[in-house]
Amino acid sequence: MKIENYLDKLDKPIMLKIADRVKETSNVDTFYFNYCLNSQPGQFVMLWLPGINEKPFSIAYDTGELFGLAIAQVGAFTEELFQKKVGERVGIRGPYGRPFWKEKDAKNVVMVGGGYGVAPLATLAEELTTKGVKVHFINGARSKGLLLFTDRLKQLDVKLYTTTNDGSYGEKGIVTDSFKKILKQEKIDLVYCCGKEQMEKAMFDLCEEAGVNAQISVERYMKCGIGICGACSVDGTGAPTCQKGPVLESATLRKITEFGKYHRGGSGKKEYFR
Numbered sequence: 001m002k003i004e005n006y007l008d009k010l011d012k013p014i015m016l017k018i019a020d021r022v023k024e025t026s027n028v029d030t031f032y033f034n035y036c037l038n039s040q041p042g043q044f045v046m047l048w049l050p051g052i053n054e055k056p057f058s059i060a061y062d063t064g065e066l067f068g069l070a071i072a073q074v075g076a077f078t079e080e081l082f083q084k085k086v087g088e089r090v091g092i093r094g095p096y097g098r099p100f101w102k103e104k105d106a107k108n109v110v111m112v113g114g115g116y117g118v119a120p121l122a123t124l125a126e127e128l129t130t131k132g133v134k135v136h137f138i139n140g141a142r143s144k145g146l147l148l149f150t151d152r153l154k155q156l157d158v159k160l161y162t163t164t165n166d167g168s169y170g171e172k173g174i175v176t177d178s179f180k181k182i183l184k185q186e187k188i189d190l191v192y193c194c195g196k197e198q199m200e201k202a203m204f205d206l207c208e209e210a211g212v213n214a215q216i217s218v219e220r221y222m223k224c225g226i227g228i229c230g231a232c233s234v235d236g237t238g239a240p241t242c243q244k245g246p247v248l249e250s251a252t253l254r255k256i257t258e259f260g261k262y263h264r265g266g267s268g269k270k271e272y273f274r
């Protein structure tokens with residue numbers, strides 16, 4: 001294919017106005033855009049600040065008429081984004097990536113979210129509960145002020161378990177404690193998980209012990225978001241997680257040798273999880 005034709009196929013960012021901004025926790029805001037994104041739970045968009053950078057964010061809401069991104073202010077890029085006011089424009093490309101999916105025989109499922117990882121799972125729960133799936137939803141954070149979407153989750157037809165490390169809200173402990181309790185009482189067909197990788201690995205190990213299949217969203221450093229640059233490829237399979245993921249199932253996770261151990265930063269250097 002000629003390079004010009006190839007370039008024609010690349011998505012270009014659409015400059016969308018920030019339609020609304022809602023403060024969710026001490027460091028997370030949801031940014032809303034009036035646009036039909038047509039995404040599925042677990043997919044992400046690339047958000048571009050011209051002259052600064054472009055970064056991936058999961059889709060926290062998609063009603064068909066508007067979509068929302070729940071974004072944590074953590075570093076230089078998100079600090080710039082948090083300076084933006086309603087009415088200002090940012091670039092959006094996407095939706096990209098492999099979403100969570102419904103498995104035909106999975107009638108009793110557990111969803112485990114930590115931090116902004118709750119966002120795609122809340123959307124998934126909204127969908128699956130209308131399709132007759134029983135959902136146990138575990139929402140975890142270090143303390144009450146960091147719990148995301150508490151009110152949104154209460155409105156859902158799910159069995160909700162909330163844990164905080166310091167016991168300031170819900171059960172004192174970590175999400176794996178709640179999962180172990182559920183496993184003692186119910187036969188679970190599938191686990192969906194999104195959050196910090198150490199938590200995801202602990203959940204994955206418990207699922208493996210219990211013989212329960214899992215779908216887990218794995219975040220890697222992303223630059224192009226469409227399978228070209230290789231920044232997000234993982235050791236063990238070499239697959240780009242922006243295309244083959246971010247949602248990966250147990251059979252694939254078993255082959256990823258870096259899962260739960262390290263990821264690569266922007267320069268490609270290994271950064272170990274602590």
Ligand SMILES: Cc1cc2nc3c(=O)[nH]c(=O)nc-3n(C[C@H](O)[C@H](O)[C@H](O)COP(=O)(O)OP(=O)(O)OC[C@H]3O[C@@H](n4cnc5c(N)ncnc54)[C@H](O)[C@@H]3O)c2cc1C
Pocket residue numbers: 044054055056057058059069070071072073074075076077078079116119218219220221222223246265
């Ligand atoms: C598929 C996917 C979905 C994501 N969804 C969300 C979300 O819904 N909400 C949210 O707040 N964050 C999300 N992130 C993470 C978000 O992209 C980073 O937190 C953001 O890029 C940080 O930029 P920064 O300059 O503010 O912070 P930095 O100081 O640059 O980085 C802080 C952390 O973010 C990671 N990070 C930085 N740049 C990237 C990048 N280009 N790609 C992936 N990780 C990066 C770093 O490894 C570091 O751990 C997602 C990442 C991926 C891969």
Ligand code: FES
Pocket residue numbers: 221222223224225226227228229230231232233240241242243
């Ligand atoms: S981010 Fe470029 S290949 Fe995945």
